[in-house]
Amino acid sequence: MKHLLSIEKLPRADVDLILKSARVLKKQRAATLLPLTGQTWAMIFAKASTRTRVSFEWAFANWAAKSYFKRLGHSTRAGEPIKDTARVLVE
Numbered sequence: 001m002k003h004l005l006s007i008e009k010l011p012r013a014d015v016d017l018i019l020k021s022a023r024v025l026k027k028q029r030a031a032t033l034l035p036l037t038g039q040t041w042a043m044i045f046a047k048a049s050t051r052t053r054v055s056f057e058w059a060f061a062n063w064a065a066k067s068y069f070k071r072l073g074h075s076t077r078a079g080e081p082i083k084d085t086a087r088v089l090v091e
Contacts, residue, residue, distance in 0.1 A: 025063075036065035042089045044070045044082065 007015065028035050041060055043053065053069060060067040070085060 034064035036060065036063040038064075040066040040068060042068045042070065044085070 004010075004018075010018075025035055041056075043056055045053065048071065057067050057069070068089075
């Protein structure tokens with residue numbers, strides 16, 4: 001799976017894979033490993049969500065990853081489509 005845009009549209013096998021991966025990462029964290037070391041994760045939110053943003057930023061920091069936050073509608077260029085921003089992030 002390359003992107004997770006909506007959990008509601010995921011096939012059952014992908015949901016099972018996410019849950020299995022979560023269990024593995026939780027065990028790794030308990031063993032003090034830092035599975036996301038050197039990675040940078042982008043978070044793009046359509047609506048303000050302080051709880052979700054803080055939860056993700058805390059997790060990334062605790063697993064030695066960097067995070068980048070972008071809220072839709074707060075672009076430096078008026079009318080810049082989010083797909084352009086996403087394209088930059090994956091290239």
